[in-house]
Amino acid sequence: MTSYPGAALEAQALTKQFGTVRAVSDLSFVVPRGTVTGFLGPNGSGKTTTLRMLLGLVAPTSGVGLVNGAPFRTAIHPARTVGAVLDSLSLHPKRTAAHHLKIYTAAIGVPDSRALDVLHLVGLGDAADRAAGGFSLGMRQRLTLATALLGDPEILVLDEPANGLDPEGIAWLRDFLKAFAASGRTVLVSSHILREIEQTVDNLVIVSAGALVYQGSIAQLRSTRPSRVLVAASDPAALALALASSGFNDSQLLPDGRIGVAGPDAATIARIAADAQVTIFGTTGEHVDLEQVFLSMTAGQYTAAPVQQNPYGGPPQGYGPPPGYGAPQHWNGGPR
Numbered sequence: 001m002t003s004y005p006g007a008a009l010e011a012q013a014l015t016k017q018f019g020t021v022r023a024v025s026d027l028s029f030v031v032p033r034g035t036v037t038g039f040l041g042p043n044g045s046g047k048t049t050t051l052r053m054l055l056g057l058v059a060p061t062s063g064v065g066l067v068n069g070a071p072f073r074t075a076i077h078p079a080r081t082v083g084a085v086l087d088s089l090s091l092h093p094k095r096t097a098a099h100h101l102k103i104y105t106a107a108i109g110v111p112d113s114r115a116l117d118v119l120h121l122v123g124l125g126d127a128a129d130r131a132a133g134g135f136s137l138g139m140r141q142r143l144t145l146a147t148a149l150l151g152d153p154e155i156l157v158l159d160e161p162a163n164g165l166d167p168e169g170i171a172w173l174r175d176f177l178k179a180f181a182a183s184g185r186t187v188l189v190s191s192h193i194l195r196e197i198e199q200t201v202d203n204l205v206i207v208s209a210g211a212l213v214y215q216g217s218i219a220q221l222r223s224t225r226p227s228r229v230l231v232a233a234s235d236p237a238a239l240a241l242a243l244a245s246s247g248f249n250d251s252q253l254l255p256d257g258r259i260g261v262a263g264p265d266a267a268t269i270a271r272i273a274a275d276a277q278v279t280i281f282g283t284t285g286e287h288v289d290l291e292q293v294f295l296s297m298t299a300g301q302y303t304a305a306p307v308q309q310n311p312y313g314g315p316p317q318g319y320g321p322p323p324g325y326g327a328p329q330h331w332n333g334g335p336r
């Protein structure tokens, strides 16, 4: 059980079998200290089960979950180590926000005054004495987060905290989690929508059907997607041939009649087109839509893709064709 240096949380070959359902399959990843790491996967891909195994709430079929290099059950000050929100808090409608929190303060050994502190932290200071029955969904989410903060934890583990939040609530959560990590602490936040957490997280762990398909930074994920130039040309086939004879073989005919060219920049394409007497009507740089990348990675066929060995970096593997273009025709050898 050697732990990765600098890891706040670590999954080592975690597997969980519920009867015939393999919820999590040989899953290993690292959450580096001081980061906000997104734990991303479609519904039912094993995120909640994994978080529960990391926190010792579900026994793994095999493998281990580590918090600061040791099983969480061995933590001397659990509430100071991890604050977790894995389920929505069941709120008594007549109980005030402060009252809800004071139920937990005694249990984790912090003074009652801490309840007001965390309500201020999550922006509910003014609502401390209001009954939770009148709270909006966003206020309920904040109150739930407040419970996780009671012990002033080093690590926050949040399961789908953005669920049901409006854009303003998501923006608030983003700023809050970034500030939390900026103080050297660590956040692991799950979601099934990349866009929801894209601007919040430094690192991503992506799972599909319980298995790892990517871990690394968002920047790496974006950069490994080859950027293309989309070209509208008078004779796309002639341009593709001219590009191929200049050594640029990766051209695809798109459904809208343009061709997507990976490799050369727009100026090089224009020069090759001019030499081949092909007129170019326009070129556009392709925008990499990470949500589409995520959806293509978790579409099922990627579950068995090889995964990089270095948990802190390196390119993801097992990519398929660029999403959003149907089944493009390849000029250099037909459909892939």
Ligand SMILES: Nc1ncnc2c1ncn2[C@@H]1O[C@H](COP(=O)(O)OP(=O)(O)OP(=O)(O)O)[C@@H](O)[C@H]1O
Pocket (backbone or CB within 6 Å): 018, 021, 022, 023, 041, 042, 043, 044, 045, 046, 047, 048, 049, 050, 192
């Ligand atoms: N206690 C359990 N008993 C049987 N099957 C379970 C149990 N908990 C989870 N599962 C199954 O394990 C799989 C993974 O579920 P899990 O809740 O971990 O995924 P998830 O990614 O968190 O999904 P969601 O985003 O929908 O919450 C699902 O097929 C689920 O039905």
